[in-house]
Amino acid sequence: MAAPLKTLFLHPPSFEGFDGGAGARYQARREIRSFWYPTWLAQTAALVPGSRLVDAPPAGLTLDDVVPLARDYELAVLHTSAASFAHDVGVAEALKRENARLRIGFVGAHVAVERARALGASPAIEFVAGNEFDFTIQEIAQGRPLAKVAGLSYRVNGHFERTPERAPLENMDALPFVVDVYHRDLVIEQYFIGYLLHPYVSLYTGRGCRSKCTFCLWPQTVGGHRYRTRSVEHVVAEIAQATRHFPEVKEYFFDDDTFTDDLPRAEAIARGLGRLGVTWSCNAKANVPEATLRVLRDNGLRLLLVGYESGSQDILNRVKKGIRLDVARRFTREATALGIKIHGTFIMGLPGETRETIEETIRFARDIDPEAQEQGWLEKTDLVDAGGTQTSVLGYPHLSREEIFASVARFYRQFYFRPRKLFGFVKEMARDFDVCRRRLAEGREFLKFLARRHSSA
Numbered sequence: 433m434a435a436p437l438k439t440l441f442l443h444p445p446s447f448e449g450f451d452g453g454a455g456a457r458y459q460a461r462r463e464i465r466s467f468w469y470p471t472w473l474a475q476t477a478a479l480v481p482g483s484r485l486v487d488a489p490p491a492g493l494t495l496d497d498v499v500p501l502a503r504d505y506e507l508a509v510l511h512t513s514a515a516s517f518a519h520d521v522g523v524a525e526a527l528k529r530e531n532a533r534l535r536i537g538f539v540g541a542h543v544a545v546e547r548a549r550a551l552g553a554s555p556a557i558e559f560v561a562g563n564e565f566d567f568t569i570q571e572i573a574q575g576r577p578l579a580k581v582a583g584l585s586y587r588v589n590g591h592f593e594r595t596p597e598r599a600p601l602e603n604m605d606a607l608p609f610v611v612d613v614y615h616r617d618l619v620i621e622q623y624f625i626g627y628l629l630h631p632y633v634s635l636y637t638g639r640g641c642r643s644k645c646t647f648c649l650w651p652q653t654v655g656g657h658r659y660r661t662r663s664v665e666h667v668v669a670e671i672a673q674a675t676r677h678f679p680e681v682k683e684y685f686f687d688d689d690t691f692t693d694d695l696p697r698a699e700a701i702a703r704g705l706g707r708l709g710v711t712w713s714c715n716a717k718a719n720v721p722e723a724t725l726r727v728l729r730d731n732g733l734r735l736l737l738v739g740y741e742s743g744s745q746d747i748l749n750r751v752k753k754g755i756r757l758d759v760a761r762r763f764t765r766e767a768t769a770l771g772i773k774i775h776g777t778f779i780m781g782l783p784g785e786t787r788e789t790i791e792e793t794i795r796f797a798r799d800i801d802p803e804a805q806e807q808g809w810l811e812k813t814d815l816v817d818a819g820g821t822q823t824s825v826l827g828y829p830h831l832s833r834e835e836i837f838a839s840v841a842r843f844y845r846q847f848y849f850r851p852r853k854l855f856g857f858v859k860e861m862a863r864d865f866d867v868c869r870r871r872l873a874e875g876r877e878f879l880k881f882l883a884r885r886h887s888s889a
């Protein structure tokens with residue numbers, strides 16, 4: 433077989449402090465700077481020998497830094513998102529000006545659902561891949577004609593063609609380890625998440641989520657509603673490999689939508705990780721039984737990232753969260769009693785939200801007391817302001833978008849500025865100098881965010 437095209441996988445430079453989130457590109461700058469790993473691009477890069485992954489935002493690379501790379505490659509694959517799309521098109525055009533022969537494709541959930549529109553944005557974009565793009569890109573890099581590559585929309589003679597859909601990947605063990613690409617191309621110290629130990633490494637052990645939350649991007653685009661998983665042995669072997677690459681890593685994070693969707697498997701992976709002696713964390717739903725929590729905790733689980741979303745049962749029902757508040761309360765109590773930390777996320781402005789339900793959510797969060805973090809709600813208009821900061825774009829006749837976003841700042845103030853919470857932070861900082869430094873920097877950013885909200889209120 434001929435050598436693959438020389439391929440560059442690029443997370444383009446973007447707003448200063450751009451948050452490269454959820455294994456992809458998050459919406460915007462947020463209250464505290466954080467960077468997730470570019471796992472999706474790394475996964476595809478692992479399938480294309482001789483490729484290179486460049487993650488510009490955490491590396492602090494500007495457009496001037498990345499444009500010269502265009503001369504060294506035959507194919508560039510850019511991961512984009514709704515919020516960064518206009519910026520990313522500008523980057524693609526600059527790469528094309530530098531090397532007119534460079535072939536450029538876009539991947540990511542935003543373009544996967546709006547393929548023709550994405551292609552129409554610029555003649556610099558030759559193709560746009562559908563949801564699960566790993567093997568789509570591999571085939572293009574192998575030189576296969578675009579018309580023969582499933583899961584693709586592409587430009588030909590001034591019009592657009594669309595090939596048949598690509599079937600979801602079933603043999604997840606066919607995906608090579610991403611940690612080898614991280615090791616080759618990334619500097620792991622550049623990746624921060626406030627609630628994870630540093631340095632951390634994150635990856636997926638499966639794709640898809642069985643829940644049907646109406647607001648959630650991931651299962652409705654890239655993952656689907658079946659939890660397709662890698663084998664326990666494959667996952668444990670990758671973490672073992674990671675410990676060889678990165679002995680300095682303090683924590684591994686499993687970014688699967690809901691790692692606890694398959695409890696026996698989660699327990700089996702935990703036992704494998706326990707044998708490796710690593711500390712780890714994962715996404716979970718607020719309904720994991722105590723017996724499973726105990727197995728996970730006994731085998732290195734430190735923290736669960738839990739989407740509570742709302743403290744109003746009515747809102748949870750409307751968005752089909754599939755969680756009862758009493759179950760969420762019990763789960764939180766049991767996890768906390770076992771010494772498992774919980775970082776909870778909430779959404780302000782879900783359908784049906786009123787001033788009363790916002791108050792219910794604030795009360796619920798203070799009551800169960802996980803670490804809390806607001807998640808913005810995405811809609812069609814501007815997702816970010818001129819500086820790239822995430823905004824609320826959803827408003828209702830009875831509740832304006834300004835009021836919804838103001839309630840986020842109020843949530844933070846009422847949740848974090850309590851003696852118990854502040855004392856918890858001080859205790860954590862006193863124990864570890866590294867944590868102390870990070871918390872102080874985050875605190876400064878957080879106060880700046882609150883001040884900005886205050887002055888624009």
Ligand code: SF4
Nearest residue numbers: 641643644645648689
């Ligand atoms: S449980 Fe989480 S990942 Fe799954 S659909 Fe709901 S919000 Fe999305």
